Amino acid sequence: MIRKLSHTEIDRQKWNAIIEQSAYSSLYAKSQFLDVVCPNWEALVLDDYDAVFPIPIKKRLGISYVVQPILSQQYTIYTNRTISKEEKNEFIEIFKRYKFVRISLSEPLLEPTKEKSNYVLNLNKSYQDLRNNFSRNTIRNIVKAQKKNIFCEQLFEQEQAIEMLLANDTANHYTPYKQPIINILQAIEWEAYSITDGTNRYATAIFLKLGNRLYYLFPASSTEGKEKSAMFLLIDSVIQKYAGTNLIIDFEGSELEGVKRFYQGWGAENNPYYFVKRIRIND
Numbered sequence: 058m059i060r061k062l063s064h065t066e067i068d069r070q071k072w073n074a075i076i077e078q079s080a081y082s083s084l085y086a087k088s089q090f091l092d093v094v095c096p097n098w099e100a101l102v103l104d105d106y107d108a109v110f111p112i113p114i115k116k117r118l119g120i121s122y123v124v125q126p127i128l129s130q131q132y133t134i135y136t137n138r139t140i141s142k143e144e145k146n147e148f149i150e151i152f153k154r155y156k157f158v159r160i161s162l163s164e165p166l167l168e169p170t171k172e173k174s175n176y177v178l179n180l181n182k183s184y185q186d187l188r189n190n191f192s193r194n195t196i197r198n199i200v201k202a203q204k205k206n207i208f209c210e211q212l213f214e215q216e217q218a219i220e221m222l223l224a225n226d227t228a229n230h231y232t233p234y235k236q237p238i239i240n241i242l243q244a245i246e247w248e249a250y251s252i253t254d255g256t257n258r259y260a261t262a263i264f265l266k267l268g269n270r271l272y273y274l275f276p277a278s279s280t281e282g283k284e285k286s287a288m289f290l291l292i293d294s295v296i297q298k299y300a301g302t303n304l305i306i307d308f309e310g311s312e313l314e315g316v317k318r319f320y321q322g323w324g325a326e327n328n329p330y331y332f333v334k335r336i337r338i339n340d
Contacts, residue, residue, distance in 0.1 A: 058103070059102065059103050059151060060102050061099060061101055061102075061112075061151065062099065062100050062102055063097075063099055064091070064096070064097065064098045064099065064100070067102075069088045071105070072100070072106060073088055073089075075108070075109055075136065076135050077267070077268060079135035079136055081134075081164075082135070082267065082270075083131070083132070083133075083135075083267070084245065084267040084270070085131065086109075086111050087245070087267065090129070090244065091111060091126075092244070093240045093241050093244065094113075094126035094127050094128050094129050094237065095113040095126040095129075097115070097116060098112060099111075099112040099121075100112060101152065103148070107136060108134055108144065108148070109135050109136070111135075112152070112155070113125065113126045113132070120157070121156075121157075122155075122158075123155045123157065123158040123159065124157075124159050124160065125159060125160050125161055127234060127237065128234060128237060128238075130161060130175070131162060131163045131175075132160065132161070132162060133162055133163035133166070148166075149166055152166075153167070154337075155337070156336065157336055157337075158336075159333070160332075161330050161331065161332045161333070162331050163330050165331045166331075167335065170331040170332060170333050171331065171332040172329045172330075172331055172332075173310055173329060173331065174310040174317060175307070175327065175328050175330050176307075176308040176309070176310060176317075176326065176327055176328075178305065178323050178324060178325040179326075180296060180301070180302055180303075180304045180305065181301070181302065183300055184296065184300035184301070187296055187324065190323075190324030191322060191323060191324060192321070194318075194322055195323060198286040198289040199290060201285075201286045201289075202285055202287060205285045205287075206254055207252050207253060207285060207287060208252070208253065208254075209250055209252055209291050209294035210253060211248065211249065211250050212249040212250065212261075213249075215239070215242050218242070218247075218249035218261070218263055219235070219263075221249075221251050222277050223235065223277075224261075225258060225259070225260055225277040225278055225279045225282060227277075227278075227280055228277075230277070231275060238275065245265050245266070245267070246265070247263055247264060247265050248264045248266060249262065249263045250262055250264075250291050250294065250295060251291075252282065252290055252291050257281075258282075259279055259282030259285055259287035260278040260279070260282040260287035260288045260290075261276070261277055262276040262291055262292075263276075269302075269303045269304050269305055270304070270305045270306075270307050271295070271304055271307065272309065273306060273309060276291075292306075292323065296323070306323075306325070308323075310330070
């Protein structure tokens with residue numbers, strides 16, 4: 058039986074266990090991440106957490122909207138077993154009862170969908186083997202950065218990592234989300250790296266970590282950092298650090314061609330996800 062539960066009714070231990078055990082295991086579906094980005098989230102839960110489906114909810118004038126939360130990418134049905142066609146259809150039919158839906162899914166569970174790109178790089182090869190798959194442009198930019206007398210160092214203090222991220226955020230992407238980012242870093246394992254010449258900081262990236270996946274969620278380069286190709290050096294340093302392990306860098310995705318080329322330039326593969334927008338108007 059599938060139950061619809063509010064976030065306050067969720068057994069967090071059972072919820073996070075099934076998220077981590079799922080083939081689609083995802084940072085975005087962890088309860089502590091959902092609590093930050095969508096405090097009023099709901100969920101569909103099959104039996105004793107045999108399968109779960111997070112529903113990010115916003116409410117306006119008493120109406121529930123399913124809306125993709127800030128700083129998150131995709132959701133799906135999470136399970137550690139093969140669920141039957143009937144069980145999957147039951148999840149979908151309950152989900153369809155929401156009148157307004159604007160969400161991205163790991164699978165094309167609803168129609169119509171728009172396919173979107175998500176690039177991932179498996180680091181289970183030697184660094185040289187990984188480098189052999191870099192594009193010529195990527196290698197050229199790594200070499201360019203190496204000639205600028207800059208280097209990569211890891212940041213261990215949360216306050217410093219956020220300070221450096223915002224300082225390099227010339228496009229002002231993250232400043233409006235400073236408090237949610239702080240809350241996320243307090244709840245989720247993370248690693249941060251910065252490119253410096255010993256005095257100035259030119260690029261910073263904060264990766265969130267779940268299982269064997271590093272999420273490239275918060276990158277920023279200053280104007281001078283872009284001129285120095287600093288982010289190329291940062292990513293290359295992380296790849297060198299973890300080459301030969303079972304870690305995967307999840308670059309996330311972008312519909313911007315320049316950003317796509319940046320991800321593809323590392324030899325990353327596209328694992329698409331699916332955007333759904335639907336309005337139920339028949340009742």
